[in-house]
Amino acid sequence: MLATQQIFLIAALLCFLTFLALLSVASANVRGVRELLLASVLGMVGSTLYAFGRELPPLLAYEAANVTYAAASAALVGAYRHLADLPLHRVRLAVSVGALGVLAALFHYAVDSFLARSVVVSLFQVAVCGEIARAVLAMRRSWQRPLYIYCFVLAMCALVATGHLGRIASLALAHRPPTSLLQPSLLSISFLTAVALALPALAMGGLMMAHRQLIIRAEHAGNHDFLTGASSRKAFFDIAALELARARRNGRPLALVLVDLDHFKGINDRWGHQAGDAALRRLVDSARGALRAVDCVARLGGDEFALLLPDTDLHGAGVVAGKLQESVRQAVSGAEPAPALTLSIGATLITADEDLTSAMGRADEALYAAKAAGRDRVIVKGPAPLALVPVRRRA
Numbered sequence: 544m545l546a547t548q549q550i551f552l553i554a555a556l557l558c559f560l561t562f563l564a565l566l567s568v569a570s571a572n573v574r575g576v577r578e579l580l581l582a583s584v585l586g587m588v589g590s591t592l593y594a595f596g597r598e599l600p601p602l603l604a605y606e607a608a609n610v611t612y613a614a615a616s617a618a619l620v621g622a623y624r625h626l627a628d629l630p631l632h633r634v635r636l637a638v639s640v641g642a643l644g645v646l647a648a649l650f651h652y653a654v655d656s657f658l659a660r661s662v663v664v665s666l667f668q669v670a671v672c673g674e675i676a677r678a679v680l681a682m683r684r685s686w687q688r689p690l691y692i693y694c695f696v697l698a699m700c701a702l703v704a705t706g707h708l709g710r711i712a713s714l715a716l717a718h719r720p721p722t723s724l725l726q727p728s729l730l731s732i733s734f735l736t737a738v739a740l741a742l743p744a745l746a747m748g749g750l751m752m753a754h755r756q757l758i759i760r761a762e763h764a765g766n767h768d769f770l771t772g773a774s775s776r777k778a779f780f781d782i783a784a785l786e787l788a789r790a791r792r793n794g795r796p797l798a799l800v801l802v803d804l805d806h807f808k809g810i811n812d813r814w815g816h817q818a819g820d821a822a823l824r825r826l827v828d829s830a831r832g833a834l835r836a837v838d839c840v841a842r843l844g845g846d847e848f849a850l851l852l853p854d855t856d857l858h859g860a861g862v863v864a865g866k867l868q869e870s871v872r873q874a875v876s877g878a879e880p881a882p883a884l885t886l887s888i889g890a891t892l893i894t895a896d897e898d899l900t901s902a903m904g905r906a907d908e909a910l911y912a913a914k915a916a917g918r919d920r921v922i923v924k925g926p927a928p929l930a931l932v933p934v935r936r937r938a
Contacts, residue, residue, distance in 0.1 A: 547594075547735055548594045548595070548597075549594075550594075550735050550736050550739050551590045551591070551593040551594035551735070551739055552590070552591070552594045553739070553740075554586070554590040554739035554740055554742070554743060555586070555587045555590035555591045555594065557740065557743035558583045558584075558586035558587040558590060558742065558743045558746065559583070559587050560743075561579075561583045561743050561746045561747055561750065562580060562583035562584060562587070564747075564750055565579050565580050565583060565746075565750055565753075566580070568750070568753055568754060568757060571757055573753045573756050573757055574625045574626055574628065574753070574756070575621075575622040575623065575624075575625035575626035575749060575752075575753055576622075576753050578618050578619070578621040578622035578625055578631075579618075579619070579622040579746055579749045579750060579753070581615075581618040582615045582616070582618035582619045582622060582742070582746055582749075583615075583743075583746050584615075585611055585612070585614050585615035585618060586612070586615040586742045586743060586746065588611050588615075589608055589611035589612030589614075589615055590612070590739060590742075592604065592607055592608035592611060592612075593608050593612070593739075596608065601651070605647060605648075605651050605660070606644060606647055606648050606651065609643065609644065609647045609660070609664055610640060610643065610644040610647070612742070613639075613640045613643045613644070613664070613667055614640050615742055616667070616668060616671040616742065617636040617637070617639065617640050617671070618636075619671065619675060619742070619745050619746065619749065620636060620671055620674045620675055620678070621633065621636060622746075622749050623674075623675045623678040623679060623696075623749060623752075624674075624678045626678070626682070626749065626752050626753065626756070627678040627679065627681050627682040628682070629678055629681060639667070639670075643663060643664070643667050646659075646660075646663045647660055647663060647664070650663065658714050658715070661710065661711070661714055662711055662714075665707035665708070665710055665711050666707070666711075668703065668704070668707050668738070668741075669704045669707050669708060672699075672700040672701070672703050672704040672707075673700070673704065675696065675700050675745065676696075676697055676700040676701070679693055679696050679697055679700075680697070687755055687759055692748065692751045692752055692755060693752075695748055695751075696745065696748035696749075696752070699741060699744050699745055699748060700745075702737070702741075703737070703738065703741040703745075706737050706738060706741075707738070765777065765778075766778035766781075768841075768842040770820055770823060770824065770842075771823050771824050771826075771827040771842055772824075772827060773827045773830075773840050773841050773842045773848065774839055774840065774841035774842070775841065775842070776841065776842070776843050776844060778841060779839065779841035779843065779849055779851070780899070782839050782841075782851060783799075783839075783851055783893075783899050784899070786839075786851055786853050787893055787899060789853070790853065790893070790895070791895045794895075795853065795854050796854065796855060796856045796892055797851070797852070797853055797854075797855070797892065797893045798850075798851075798852040798855040798856065798857065798859065798860035798863075798890060798891070798892055798893075799849065799850070799851060799852075799860075799890065799891050799892070799893050799899075799902050799903065799906050800849065800850035800851075800852065800860055800863065800864055800888060800889070800890045800906065801843075801847065801848070801849055801850075801888065801889045801890075801903075801906045801907060801909070801910045802826070802830075802847070802848040802849070802850065802864075802867070802886055802887075802888050802910075803846060803847050803848075803886065803887045803888075803910055803914070804822060804823070804826060804846040804884065804886060805884075805885040805886060805887055805914075805918045805919060806885075806918075807819060807822070807845070807846035810822055810882045813882070814882050818882060822882065822884055823842075823846065825871065825874050825884065826848065826871055826884070826886070827840060827842070827848070828874065829867060829870035829871045829874050830848070830850065830867055830870075832870055833863060833866045833867045833870050834850065834852075834863070837853050837854075838850060838851065838852050838853070839851040850863070850864075850867075856892065857890065857891070857892055857923050857925050860890040860891075860892075860923060861890060861921055861923050864888040864890055864921040865921060867886065867888070868885070868886050868888065868919070868921070871884050871885070871886055872884065872885070885918060885919035886919070887910060887913040887914045887918045887919065887920065888910065888913060888920070888921040888922070889906045889907065889908065889909030889910030889911070889912065889913055889921075889922055889923075889924065890906060890909060890921065890922070890923040890924070891905045891906040891909060891923065891924050891925060892925050905924050906924070908924060909922040909923060909924035910922075912924075
C-alpha cells in the first residue's frame with residue numbers, strides 16, 4: 544500500500560503534468576485556462592506541503608498547506624465559471640480561502656482539534672464541488688459532443704463531495720478518530736488517495752473543456768467566411784451533399800441560387816476596399832433577412848455567393864432571389880455615402896438524378912446569362928430552356 548507521502552507526491556506530479564498540458568493551449572486565449580494553470584501550480588505546492596508535513600514546521604504543514612490547497616480549489620471554481628462565461632467573483636473566492644485559513648489556525652492554536660480542522664476543510668471542498676457542478680450545468684444548453692467531458696466533471700464533483708461528507712461522518716462516529724492527516728490507516732489512506740487525485744482530475748476536466756472550445760473555434764473558422772460570416776465554400780459543399788441526399792430520400796425539391804455582386808471591382812476602385820467589404824457584408828445580412836433558418840448562404844469566393852434552398856421549386860427560388868435584390872437595394876449601410884448595389888442572380892433546381900457539379904454548371908450559365916442581359920436581374924434555368932424572371936430595373 545502506498546504511504547501518505549507518496550500519494551501526495553503523485554498528486555503533485557499529476558498537477559505538474561496537467562500544467563504542462565495546459566501550457567499547450569495557453570496561447571490560444573481560451574477562457575479559463577489561466578485559472579486552470581494557477582490551480583495546477585497551487586495544487587503542486589499544496590500537495591508537496593502535505594507530503595512533507597512531518598518534516599516541515601507546523602505553520603507550513605497545517606495552515607500553509609490547507610490555504611494553498613484551498614486556493615487551488617478556488618482557482619478551479621474560477622476556471623469553470625470562466626469556461627461557462629459566468630462572473631468569476633474573485634473577491635468572494637479570496638475571502639472564502641482567507642476564512643478557511645483563519646478557521647484552520649483557530650482550530651490549531653486556540654483549540655487544537657483535528658476533527659474541527661477536517662470538518663472545515665471538507666465542507667470547503669464540498670462547496671467547491673457544488674460551485675463547479677453549478678457552472679457546468681449552467682452551460683448545459685451549449686454542451687457540445689462528446690458529452691462525456693461534462694459527465695466526467697459532474698461525476699468527479701459528486702464523488703469528491705460524497706467522499707468529504709463521508710469523511711466527516713466517519714470522523715464524527717469513530718471510536719478513536721485519527722489525530723493527523725498523515726496517520727497511516729486504511730480509511731485515511733483510501734480517502735487521501737481519492738482526494739489527492741481529485742484536484743488534478745478536475746483540472747484535467749477543465750483542460751478537456753478548454754480543448755473542446757478550441758476545436759469548436761477551429762471548426763467555426765473552417766466553416767465560415769471570416770469577413771461576412773457566411774458559410775465557407777467547403778461548408779457549402781458539405782451541406783449541399785447532406786441536403787441533396789435528404790431531397791432524394793424525401794422526394795422534395797432543392798433549389799440552388801448563385802449570386803454575383805454587380806461591378807464589384809468598380810466599387811473597390813472608386814470607393815475603396817473598405818466599401819467593398821461593407822458591400823459583401825451587406826449582401827450576406829440581406830440574404831439572412833430574406834432566407835429561412837433551413838436555408839444556407841455561402842461565400843464561394845470573391846463577390847460570388849450561393850444559396851441553397853431546401854423544399855423550394857424554381858418559382859420559389861425566383862421569388863427569394865427577387866426579395867434578396869430588393870433587400871440589398873434598400874439596405875442602409877450607415878450615415879456615410881455608399882455605392883448603390885445590384886445583384887445578378889442565376890437559379891436552378893438540383894434534380895434527383897444529377898450531382899451537384901452539373902447543377903452548379905447550370906446555375907452558373909443562368910448567372911452569366913443575367914450578366915449578359917444587362918445585370919441587375921434574375922434568370923432561372925431548369926432542365927427546360929432559360930426562363931426569365933422579370934425584375935424592376937433601377938436607374
